[in-house]
Amino acid sequence: MTLIELDGITKTLKGQQKPRTILDGVDLTVESGQSVAILGRSGSGKSTLLSVIGLFDRADGGRYLLEGRDITRLPERRAAALRSASFGFVFQRFFLLKHLTAAQNVAMALVNGQGWLPRRRRRAKVMAALEQVQIAHLAKQRPAKLSGGEQQRVAIARALVRDPRVLLADEPTGALDTETGNLVIDALLAATERGCGLILVTHDRDHAAKMARVVRLTDGVLAPVLPEPAAPTVPALPVVHS
Amino acid sequence: MIRLSGRMRSALIIGGQGIRARKLRTALSMVSIFLGVLAVVVVQAGAEIVRQAALADLELQLGKDGTVQMYFPPTEKGAAAVLETLRGRGDALAQMSTSAIIGEPNTQPVNPGGAPFNDSAQGPAWATEGGGAVSMACDDQGFCRPIDVGPDTGAPRGAAIQLELRVLTGDVRRFIPYQVEAGRWLDFTGSPSMSPRIVVNREAAEGLARHRVPAELHVEGTTANPTPQIVGVVDDGNGQPTAYVWSEDLFNWLPGPAEQAEWVRGSMQVMLAPTAGEVERVLRARLVSAGVADNSVQTHVINVRKNIAEQLKLLRLVFLGLAALVLLIGVAGILNVGLATVGERVEEFALRRAVGTPRTLLAGIVLAETLLTGLFTAALAIGLSAAALRIGVTLLHRPEPFLQNIVFPWQAAVAGVVAGLVAGLLGGLIPAVRAARIPIATVMRA
Numbered sequence: 001m002t003l004i005e006l007d008g009i010t011k012t013l014k015g016q017q018k019p020r021t022i023l024d025g026v027d028l029t030v031e032s033g034q035s036v037a038i039l040g041r042s043g044s045g046k047s048t049l050l051s052v053i054g055l056f057d058r059a060d061g062g063r064y065l066l067e068g069r070d071i072t073r074l075p076e077r078r079a080a081a082l083r084s085a086s087f088g089f090v091f092q093r094f095f096l097l098k099h100l101t102a103a104q105n106v107a108m109a110l111v112n113g114q115g116w117l118p119r120r121r122r123r124a125k126v127m128a129a130l131e132q133v134q135i136a137h138l139a140k141q142r143p144a145k146l147s148g149g150e151q152q153r154v155a156i157a158r159a160l161v162r163d164p165r166v167l168l169a170d171e172p173t174g175a176l177d178t179e180t181g182n183l184v185i186d187a188l189l190a191a192t193e194r195g196c197g198l199i200l201v202t203h204d205r206d207h208a209a210k211m212a213r214v215v216r217l218t219d220g221v222l223a224p225v226l227p228e229p230a231a232p233t234v235p236a237l238p239v240v241h242s
Numbered sequence: 243m244i245r246l247s248g249r250m251r252s253a254l255i256i257g258g259q260g261i262r263a264r265k266l267r268t269a270l271s272m273v274s275i276f277l278g279v280l281a282v283v284v285v286q287a288g289a290e291i292v293r294q295a296a297l298a299d300l301e302l303q304l305g306k307d308g309t310v311q312m313y314f315p316p317t318e319k320g321a322a323a324v325l326e327t328l329r330g331r332g333d334a335l336a337q338m339s340t341s342a343i344i345g346e347p348n349t350q351p352v353n354p355g356g357a358p359f360n361d362s363a364q365g366p367a368w369a370t371e372g373g374g375a376v377s378m379a380c381d382d383q384g385f386c387r388p389i390d391v392g393p394d395t396g397a398p399r400g401a402a403i404q405l406e407l408r409v410l411t412g413d414v415r416r417f418i419p420y421q422v423e424a425g426r427w428l429d430f431t432g433s434p435s436m437s438p439r440i441v442v443n444r445e446a447a448e449g450l451a452r453h454r455v456p457a458e459l460h461v462e463g464t465t466a467n468p469t470p471q472i473v474g475v476v477d478d479g480n481g482q483p484t485a486y487v488w489s490e491d492l493f494n495w496l497p498g499p500a501e502q503a504e505w506v507r508g509s510m511q512v513m514l515a516p517t518a519g520e521v522e523r524v525l526r527a528r529l530v531s532a533g534v535a536d537n538s539v540q541t542h543v544i545n546v547r548k549n550i551a552e553q554l555k556l557l558r559l560v561f562l563g564l565a566a567l568v569l570l571i572g573v574a575g576i577l578n579v580g581l582a583t584v585g586e587r588v589e590e591f592a593l594r595r596a597v598g599t600p601r602t603l604l605a606g607i608v609l610a611e612t613l614l615t616g617l618f619t620a621a622l623a624i625g626l627s628a629a630a631l632r633i634g635v636t637l638l639h640r641p642e643p644f645l646q647n648i649v650f651p652w653q654a655a656v657a658g659v660v661a662g663l664v665a666g667l668l669g670g671l672i673p674a675v676r677a678a679r680i681p682i683a684t685v686m687r688a
Contacts, residue, residue, distance in 0.1 A: 083598040113248060113252045116251060
């Protein structure tokens with residue numbers, strides 16, 4: 001089932017200087033349970049594209065369908081409801097509130113004015129989300145007591161707690177070491193196994209390679225990245241002992 | 243139980259978390275509006291206490307709101323008609339006043355003219371045109387006033403006290419809120435007693451406690467001096483010694499209806515309940531048939547509360563205006579703290595928008611914080627004022643007896659809560675609008 005369909009999306013930034021086109025007819029399709037990595041140079045518009053997909057920002061032109069429904073020109077009130085119901089967000093910086101525990105940080109996505117869950121059900125959902133990223137035992141810890149990887153997993157649990165249709169991750173491993181980054185990517189990929197779409201913006205080719213599809217944003221246009229040819233293998237030479 | 247909407251609950255939960263996370267700022271905000279809220283509470287409490295005190299005083303003098311007082315020219319037939327109409331009624335009564343002496347007969351009472359017992363330095367009496375005599379009596383505070391001591395009979399001073407006797411055809415406490423302080427009030431329902439039951443006021447009770455007098459009641463016009471039964475003590479706000487008696491008890495000692503009417507006609511006061519419209523019409527008709535001119539029968543409705551409210555209105559407004567000014571200065575403080583807090587929490591608010599929190603809820607979170615802060619401050623100010631009042635009443639209660647029954651007025655508590663909420667609303671409004679306008683992309687650029 002097609003989750004996201006972008007058709008000719010354009011976005012121009014009207015700054016203090018002359019207008020700059022960031023997205024110039026972006027086409028992208030993401031299927032249910034599919035993971036897509038978006039590569040690109042800094043300033044190429046990856047985050048802007050993610051903003052448009054996540055309804056943080058509105059496209060200037062083109063068409064945006066979510067599960068077949070046109071949401072290109074959604075009013076802010078309905079966009080907020082859709083963000084809450086259909087999207088989960090993971091950012092490079094974890095954006096955990098330091099005065100709240102891990103569980104309360106996750107619950108933040110449930111206490112957002114979009115419907116009301118009784119405390120018991122809320123707690124059950126929070127613990128299930130923390131369980132998904134294997135840090136349920138840290139539920140009562142405050143962010144200051146958690147490592148970078150643990151903090152990012154709390155952020156992923158926050159993104160997953162409402163069972164989103166699409167997970168949007170903007171360089172989620174940018175502030176982590178390679179090993180911890182791999183754990184985070186695995187946690188994100190685990191979500192796709194339950195049918196959640198994943199769009200990952202990253203600079204890391206290794207992480208991108210783990211996704212089902214890899215695209216590159218260049219000059220405001222998305223293009224698929226072809227797999228690199230495998231390096232030729234050299235037969236081992238016999239060892240000669242003098 | 244009030245069911246709050248999900249959005250309101252969310253605002254309260256997140257607002258509560260914000261307050262807990264920034265205790266110092268919350269405390270600073272509370273400090274900034276505390277004086278203003280306290281000023282509102284104190285002004286309102288003070289005004290209400292003054293109003294209550296004035297009301298209690300005036301109600302004791304004039305009667306409860308809505309009581310209808312009827313006036314008519316004193317005629318013998320008219321008085322007889324009134325006594326006959328009002329006999330045994332609960333919703334209307336006639337009250338007659340006369341002078342009485344309890345104690346040794348044919349002697350001069352210790353307080354000639356029914357003067358208060360605390361009065362001192364009674365000067366020499368001087369004669370009046372009517373053949374009576376007037377003396378000056380001064381109380382503890384040095385206030386002096388002339389007291390009618392009656393004709394100088396040349397009788398020797400004896401163990402007797404003089405008091406004002408109020409003769410009632412029904413229960414006057416329905417119209418005037420006398421407080422029974424000891425014993426019981428008069429019973430107007432049973433059989434009349436040959437030994438008139440009387441209730442004395444504080445001053446009379448003090449006189450009776452101070453002077454041992456024989457139990458003999460002398461009332462002008464009675465056939466003999468009956469033995470009174472003192473059944474209770476009442477606070478009637480009257481500084482002069484006074485006693486109350488049921489007319490049926492006293493009329494046993496008056497020869498007949500004609501004498502009764504003659505006896506009461508000069509001092510009759512009629513009071514009717516607001517619901518006694520029919521009695522008023524019957525009474526008026528009977529007075530007219532008794533020869534009283536219709537246009538000379540006048541009624542007056544007691545409206546004490548309105549009068550007091552009007553008198554205190556200006557004073558209350560002036561003080562509330564000053565309190566509002568202090569509160570406004572506090573609002574500037576809470577506004578300042580609120581703006582600084584929103585500035586610090588830009589990322590939090592952007593993140594909340596990213597997870598689907600609507601702008602209105604973001605504004606609601608900030609407002610919930612300032613409103614809760616205002617409520618906490620109000621609770622503190624109300625608690626402090628109530629405690630101060632309690633301590634004040636305990637300390638001052640002896641010299642100021644009127645403070646005995648004073649409790650912290652609920653109106654002051656309501657005013658405090660309203661002031662706290664208004665301060666919270668005004669102080670939180672601009673920060674709330676700012677919070678709602680924080681662009682969501684802040685989290686993407688961070």
